[in-house]
Amino acid sequence: MTGVPNRALIVDDDDDMRFLLKSIIERANEGLEVAAEASGGDEALVQWRALRPDVVVLDHRMPGTTGLQLAEQILAEHPTQSIILFSAYLDDELVARADQLGIRACISKDRYDDIPEALWRYGPAA
Amino acid sequence: MAVRAGGLTARRLPAIAVGSVLAAGSVLGALAVASAEDAERRARLDDAAEALAERVADVVERHVVEVERLAAVAPSPASFRIDALRRLGAVDEITAFALAERRTGALVVVATVPREAGVLRTGADLAAVDELEVIVERVVTEADPSAGGPVRSADGEYITVAAPVVADVAAPEAARRASVSGAVLGAVDARRLLAPWEGTALLVAPDGRSVGAIETEGRAFRRSVEIQGRAWQLLLDAPGHGWPGQAWLVLGAGLSAALALAIAFHVQLRRRHRAEVQARERSRQLERIADAGARLQQSLDLSELLPAFCVALSTDFDLRGVAVSLLDEHGEIQEAFSTGERLPDDLDGTASIELPLRRGFRAVGILSLSPGRVLDHAELTSLQALADLLAVAMSNAQLYEREQLNAARLRDLDALKNAFLGTVSHELRTSMTAIMGFGELLAESWDELDESRRREMADRIRRSAGSLRHLVDDLLDFARLEQERLRVSPRAVDLARIVRQTVDTLSPLLGRHEIALSIADSVPAHADPVAVERILANLVSNAAKYSPEGTVVTISVQPVGDRARLVVADQGPGIPAEERRRIFARFYRLETPAVVRTRGAGIGLAVLRDFADRSGATVDVDEAEGGGARFTVDFPTSAPAARDDHMAEAT
Numbered sequence: 211m212t213g214v215p216n217r218a219l220i221v222d223d224d225d226d227m228r229f230l231l232k233s234i235i236e237r238a239n240e241g242l243e244v245a246a247e248a249s250g251g252d253e254a255l256v257q258w259r260a261l262r263p264d265v266v267v268l269d270h271r272m273p274g275t276t277g278l279q280l281a282e283q284i285l286a287e288h289p290t291q292s293i294i295l296f297s298a299y300l301d302d303e304l305v306a307r308a309d310q311l312g313i314r315a316c317i318s319k320d321r322y323d324d325i326p327e328a329l330w331r332y333g334p335a336a
Numbered sequence: 337m338a339v340r341a342g343g344l345t346a347r348r349l350p351a352i353a354v355g356s357v358l359a360a361g362s363v364l365g366a367l368a369v370a371s372a373e374d375a376e377r378r379a380r381l382d383d384a385a386e387a388l389a390e391r392v393a394d395v396v397e398r399h400v401v402e403v404e405r406l407a408a409v410a411p412s413p414a415s416f417r418i419d420a421l422r423r424l425g426a427v428d429e430i431t432a433f434a435l436a437e438r439r440t441g442a443l444v445v446v447a448t449v450p451r452e453a454g455v456l457r458t459g460a461d462l463a464a465v466d467e468l469e470v471i472v473e474r475v476v477t478e479a480d481p482s483a484g485g486p487v488r489s490a491d492g493e494y495i496t497v498a499a500p501v502v503a504d505v506a507a508p509e510a511a512r513r514a515s516v517s518g519a520v521l522g523a524v525d526a527r528r529l530l531a532p533w534e535g536t537a538l539l540v541a542p543d544g545r546s547v548g549a550i551e552t553e554g555r556a557f558r559r560s561v562e563i564q565g566r567a568w569q570l571l572l573d574a575p576g577h578g579w580p581g582q583a584w585l586v587l588g589a590g591l592s593a594a595l596a597l598a599i600a601f602h603v604q605l606r607r608r609h610r611a612e613v614q615a616r617e618r619s620r621q622l623e624r625i626a627d628a629g630a631r632l633q634q635s636l637d638l639s640e641l642l643p644a645f646c647v648a649l650s651t652d653f654d655l656r657g658v659a660v661s662l663l664d665e666h667g668e669i670q671e672a673f674s675t676g677e678r679l680p681d682d683l684d685g686t687a688s689i690e691l692p693l694r695r696g697f698r699a700v701g702i703l704s705l706s707p708g709r710v711l712d713h714a715e716l717t718s719l720q721a722l723a724d725l726l727a728v729a730m731s732n733a734q735l736y737e738r739e740q741l742n743a744a745r746l747r748d749l750d751a752l753k754n755a756f757l758g759t760v761s762h763e764l765r766t767s768m769t770a771i772m773g774f775g776e777l778l779a780e781s782w783d784e785l786d787e788s789r790r791r792e793m794a795d796r797i798r799r800s801a802g803s804l805r806h807l808v809d810d811l812l813d814f815a816r817l818e819q820e821r822l823r824v825s826p827r828a829v830d831l832a833r834i835v836r837q838t839v840d841t842l843s844p845l846l847g848r849h850e851i852a853l854s855i856a857d858s859v860p861a862h863a864d865p866v867a868v869e870r871i872l873a874n875l876v877s878n879a880a881k882y883s884p885e886g887t888v889v890t891i892s893v894q895p896v897g898d899r900a901r902l903v904v905a906d907q908g909p910g911i912p913a914e915e916r917r918r919i920f921a922r923f924y925r926l927e928t929p930a931v932v933r934t935r936g937a938g939i940g941l942a943v944l945r946d947f948a949d950r951s952g953a954t955v956d957v958d959e960a961e962g963g964g965a966r967f968t969v970d971f972p973t974s975a976p977a978a979r980d981d982h983m984a985e986a987t
Binding site: 224226229230233234237271298299318319320322 | 758761762765766768769770772773774776777780781784789792793796799800
């Protein structure tokens with residue numbers, strides 16, 4: 211899979227989290243790249259429409275639009291968009307709703323190391 | 337309540353029927369008694385009449401025999417007198433004898449016994465006595481004894497019996513007729529003769545003359561009496577004939593009994609009818625109460641309950657207006673609901689009625705009724721019972737409302753708690769993730785990272801750790817304050833010094849904010865240094881969180897009157913006025929974007945408030961110059977009164 215560009219959009223209201231994800235993704239390299247970052251839903255939608263990233267990494271708990279609401283909007287426009295929910299607080303209900311919407315994976319924030327692998331799995335070859 | 341007249345008449349009918357039957361029975365009874373009596377009396381009268389007829393015939397015949405005997409044996413006045421006297425003693429009804437001699441065609445009385453016996457006076461010419469003319473004629477011409485012609489004299493009425501005085505009684509008829517020389521006459525007392533008859537009696541001689549008297553109002557008996565071969569008539573009358581007294585008695589008693597019975601029966605019927613009406617009314621009232629009770633059970637919502645109750649009450653009891661007023665928390669009567677019209681208080685007997693709505697021994701409201709008519713006792717009793725039911729239902733409804741509020745509050749609290757747990761988990765994990773993630777990156781990729789990257793990551797680790805520590809401090813404080821295990825011990829301190837020392841340790845919380853200090857040299861206060869540190873840390877952390885990076889957070893400590901004042905102001909969006917009271921509540925977080933974007937568990941200000949309260953300080957929030965938030969904490973400068981101190985120590 212190396213060589214296939216895999217562009218991710220990172221959406222998180224917490225600056226530390228965006229920076230951490232970006233650092234981890236860049237370290238993993240191997241075709242992974244952070245196409246853009248967004249700190250809220252509106253900004254994310256604009257970025258997503260402009261860049262059409264391969265994978266969207268979404269925080270759930272954000273001011274204004276939540277991750278799930280944003281995912282719903284994105285999937286309504288582009289049902290096959292790969293989305294990964296990256297949240298600090300995942301409960302069964304949230305996971306079930308994410309699954310229902312068509313989100314590919316839910317990853318807890320303490321499992322930040324799993325992000326590169328998830329990006330490969332749900333990236334353009336998927 | 338209206339009693340139908342038809343019903344009452346129908347009730348009376350049996351009484352009238354029974355009375356009528358009794359009356360008719362008593363009449364029939366009386367008739368039967370009278371009829372039986374009548375038959376018996378008739379038979380008795382028949383017997384008496386027969387006996388009288390026999391007696392009349394017998395007595396008169398016997399006296400005829402007496403006068404015959406006198407005529408035969410006593411032709412001379414002297415012997416006549418002796419014999420006559422003897423015979424007067426022997427017979428009852430004969431009252432007088434007279435001996436008459438035939439002198440020149442006339443019969444002249446020559447001797448009488450007793451002397452001067454009525455018309456039979458010595459010297460009297462019998463032929464000249466009208467009443468005796470016929471009998472004397474017959475005795476003289478036919479030479480046979482005879483009876484007849486009642487004679488009325490001043491002292492009585494008499495039947496005359498007469499016998500001829502002849503020379504030879506045994507001689508043939510013609511010879512006897514020729515030899516009649518005189519006659520012996522007897523006067524039979526007619527009254528004594530007829531005396532056995534109770535009524536009036538009339539004895540009619542064959543010549544039509546009569547003796548006695550008769551009244552025709554009674555029942556007449558006629559008997560034929562044969563005396564000396566000639567028919568006399570005996571006419572009798574039963575006196576006082578008609579209904580016998582016993583029949584009247586029976587009739588009277590019967591009718592009285594019938595009347596009494598009818599009255600008693602009627603009274604009893606009326607009483608029973610009244611009891612039935614009362615029982616029906618009572619049962620109807622009970623039904624109403626039961627209905628209303630059921631209706632009151634149907635809802636616990638006062639806004640549904642009162643209209644349903646009032647409307648039903650006004651319909652059930654035919655009231656023109658119903659209103660319910662309740663005592664509010666200030667003890668003022670407030671109308672809660674009313675239906676129909678409200679009549680003026682004074683409308684002769686139909687005045688509006690106010691029934692208390694009782695709970696225990698106190699009134700919690702008033703049920704006002706405008707009946708528009710007079711209510712009877714039973715209705716009033718029912719209405720009061722309903723008022724009591726309403727009071728209970730209202731009490732239940734209010735209790736339910738309070739419970740609902742409590743439940744809602746608990747639900748809210750539960751939601752807040754869940755949100756709090758979610759927030760705390762999120763905050764802890766985010767900070768932990770940042771620390772671990774950057775730590776790991778630094779450890780594993782140290783050589784690949786340039787210096788600035790490494791510095792940046794280290795800085796982020798420090799800030800995340802600082803915010804983590806602050807969160808954990810808040811949580812611990814919160815838990816300890818909740819469990820009353822955190823002791824705040826205010827003492828005389830220099831607030832300025834404590835604040836200056838604390839500010840230095842707050843840099844991780846301040847991030848990229850500038851800080852401006854305005855602290856007096858020395859500000860004496862009565863406070864616990866730990867509480868001051870926690871209060872300041874919370875205020876600074878808040879200011880840094882909710883105001884943009886690069887803006888200034890101002891901290892000022894100044895003495896103000898008898899207070900030592902700590903003020904922390906920021907240049908953020910501020911706190912909406914309507915939210916300023918609520919921000920100190922546990923778990924409460926504003927929904928503004930600035931708040932949502934930041935990490936926080938919603939306990940910082942609650943902890944701050946708790947510390948301030950226990951230090952005897954007051955916390956206030958208002959708007960800073962430029963629209964940011966400004967928190968003002970006023971500490972006391974000296975220990976409060978001994979009692980309060982003791983209280984503070986106790987906590």
